Amino acid sequence: xxxxxxxxxxxxxxxxxxxxxxxxxxxxxxxxxxxxxxxxxxxxxxxxxxxxxxxxxxxxxxxxxxxxxxxxxxxxxxxxxxxxxxxxxxxxxxxxxxxxxxxxxxxxxxxxxxxxxxxxxxxxxxxxxxxxxxxxxxxxxxxxxxxxxxxxxxxxxxxxxxxxxxxxxxxxxxxxxxxxxxxxxxxxxxxxxxxxxxxxxxxxxxxxxxxxxxxxxxxxxxxxxxxxxxxxxxxxxxxxxxxxxxxxxxxxxxxxxxxxxxxxxxxxxxxxxxxxxxxxxxxxxxxxxxxxxxxxxxxxxxxxxxxxxxxxxxxxxxxxxxxxxxxxxxxxxxxxxxxxxxxxxxxxxxxxxxxxxxxxxxxxxxxxxxxxxxxxxxxxxxxxxxxxxxxxxxxxxxxxxxxxxxxxxxxxxxxxxxxxxxxxxxxxxxxxxxxxxxxxxxxxxxxxxxxxxxxxxxxxxxxx
Numbered sequence: 001x002x003x004x005x006x007x008x009x010x011x012x013x014x015x016x017x018x019x020x021x022x023x024x025x026x027x028x029x030x031x032x033x034x035x036x037x038x039x040x041x042x043x044x045x046x047x048x049x050x051x052x053x054x055x056x057x058x059x060x061x062x063x064x065x066x067x068x069x070x071x072x073x074x075x076x077x078x079x080x081x082x083x084x085x086x087x088x089x090x091x092x093x094x095x096x097x098x099x100x101x102x103x104x105x106x107x108x109x110x111x112x113x114x115x116x117x118x119x120x121x122x123x124x125x126x127x128x129x130x131x132x133x134x135x136x137x138x139x140x141x142x143x144x145x146x147x148x149x150x151x152x153x154x155x156x157x158x159x160x161x162x163x164x165x166x167x168x169x170x171x172x173x174x175x176x177x178x179x180x181x182x183x184x185x186x187x188x189x190x191x192x193x194x195x196x197x198x199x200x201x202x203x204x205x206x207x208x209x210x211x212x213x214x215x216x217x218x219x220x221x222x223x224x225x226x227x228x229x230x231x232x233x234x235x236x237x238x239x240x241x242x243x244x245x246x247x248x249x250x251x252x253x254x255x256x257x258x259x260x261x262x263x264x265x266x267x268x269x270x271x272x273x274x275x276x277x278x279x280x281x282x283x284x285x286x287x288x289x290x291x292x293x294x295x296x297x298x299x300x301x302x303x304x305x306x307x308x309x310x311x312x313x314x315x316x317x318x319x320x321x322x323x324x325x326x327x328x329x330x331x332x333x334x335x336x337x338x339x340x341x342x343x344x345x346x347x348x349x350x351x352x353x354x355x356x357x358x359x360x361x362x363x364x365x366x367x368x369x370x371x372x373x374x375x376x377x378x379x380x381x382x383x384x385x386x387x388x389x390x391x392x393x394x395x396x397x398x399x400x401x402x403x404x405x406x407x408x409x410x411x412x413x414x415x416x417x418x419x420x421x422x423x424x425x426x427x428x429x430x431x432x433x434x435x436x437x438x439x440x441x442x443x444x445x446x447x448x449x450x451x452x453x454x455x456x457x458x459x460x461x462x463x464x
Contacts, residue, residue, distance in 0.1 A: 012171040034148070035119040035130050042086070042132045042144045051134070051141055054088050058096040058140035062086055087145040096140050103145060107131040111143065181211070188215050200226075257285040280333060311350045317342045319353070320381050320390070323360045327368055335373045338364075342381045347388050349459065351439045359435035362428035363392045363455045371396035386461040395452035404445045429455075 046054070054061045089095045093103035093111075110118030111133055118131040130146045184207060191203040203219040206212065260282040267274060324340040331338035349356075360379075367377045377394045432455075436443040442458045 009171070012167045015167040015170045031119075031121070031128070034128060035117065038128075038130045038146050038148060039117045039132045042130075042146060043134065046134055046141065046144070051136075051139075054141035055139050058088060060097060061088055061141070085147045087147075088141040089143040089145060090140050091137060091142045093143060101145075103143075104129055104131070107145070184211050188218070191215070192218055254289065257282060257289065260285060283333070312353060313348045314351055314353050314356060316347045316349055316381055316388070316390070319357055319360065320379055323357060323364055324379050326361065327364050330365075331368045331377065334368065334371070334375075336368055336371050337376045338368065339376070339378045340380075341378070343383075345384075347381065347383065347385055349385070349388075349439075352435075355435045356439065359432040360390070360392075360457070362432050363457075366428050367392050367394040367396065367453070367455075383459075388459050390457040392455045393448050393452065394454075395448060395450065398447060398451065398453040399445060401447075432457075 087095060087100040088097070089100075089103050093108050095103070104120060106120050107118040107129060108131075111131055116133045120129045121127070122129075128148050130148070132144045132146070134142055134144065136142060187206075188203070188211065191201070194201060203215055203222055264274065264278060264282065267278070320340060320342055324338060328338055364377065364379060371377060371394050375395055377392070380391045380393065381388065382391075383389055433443050436457055440459070442456075444456045444458065446454050446456070448454045
């Protein structure tokens with residue numbers, strides 16, 4: 001059943017029930033008033049001379065034509081009794097008029113119980129009998145029995161017809177007034193149904209009531225779901241890229257490493273004596289593989305988010321020392337001097353520790369990886385928390401000035417890098433540039449005095 005019809009039917013039934021209840025209450029109340037009026041009229045009539053006439057001739061009172069005294073004592077119509085509707089009885093409920101009916105036992109029981117007025121309605125509720133005890137206790141006219149036409153039953157047409165007419169009017173008004181509500185509910189339903197079709201249209205419901213509040217709640221849920229779906233899509237895309245890049249980029253250095261190991265095996269099987277330098281290529285390739293996996297992981301994290309997932313206080317002094325210590329064995333095998341300098345006071349910076357360490361590690365690794373034997377690399381941190389600079393200085397081949405603007409692009413590698421390490425992926429400086437940008441740092445590349453490359457990460461609070 002539609003909402004409008006359900007609302008109209010509910011209101012109609014509620015109205016009918018209420019009006020029927022009111023009709024029943026009105027019928028009961030009207031019957032009580034009628035009994036009281038008849039009793040009052042009986043007492044008044046007897047006090048106005050009716051007692052004398054009744055006691056003077058109780059065998060015929062009130063007579064075939066009713067109480068003749070009523071014609072000589074005009075008064076309100078409620079004090080005139082219809083013919084043969086008033087009967088007199090003594091205290092034992094016996095009448096001296098042989099034409100009078102037997103006193104009703106149900107009324108006798110009520111009067112015997114101490115009531116002054118007793119009433120009873122016929123089974124068809126079309127006649128009312130009222131017995132009234134007079135203020136005196138003796139005589140043939142101590143109790144009067146009155147019979148009168150009763151009010152219509154409470155479930156009769158006279159009572160129920162107005163109820164049905166009012167209910168019909170309520171139903172019509174409900175059908176008319178429910179139109180705008182139903183229209184707004186349908187509008188809300190249509191908007192919600194569009195959620196499953198990737199619709200970007202917002203949910204709007206006019207008004208300033210509970211339906212509008214429901215629409216607002218649906219819109220907030222839509223925005224939340226949309227944001228979650230967008231985040232899931234980004235993560236899925238980043239995962240696909242990570243898997244694709246890992247599968248593709250790792251295969252080449254892994255093949256090179258396998259080639260070095262096969263060559264070592266063949267030399268051992270041939271009985272050759274191997275020196276320490278024989279395993280250096282294999283070690284370098286394994287280190288490159290580890291670095292590549294770290295970079296691919298960092299690239300996936302950066303692609304999956306617009307900003308930073310974490311911003312925690314970072315001790316830059318310890319970060320620099322940790323990165324340098326990690327690269328000392330590599331630099332030592334290549335006979336490259338790796339030095340570090342940090343201030344005595346601690347410099348703290350809020351950021352993502354994993355990404356910053358990866359970015360600095362990439363810069364230091366490039367300085368060591370592309371340098372010549374007997375070269376030098378220095379990592380210098382200087383400044384205070386509001387303004388500091390982190391430099392990685394080397395005296396290697398450097399980067400051509402024409403390549404410096406593009407070297408931070410994804411998968412772009414300078415000419416010297418391609419010559420010395422042809423299977424590099426070009427992720428290092430790209431990741432360093434992306435991490436620097438997300439942290440509000442400035443990444444700059446410049447020539448080192450005397451030859452080489454200087455990479456700077458600079459922070460100034462006024463620049464953020």
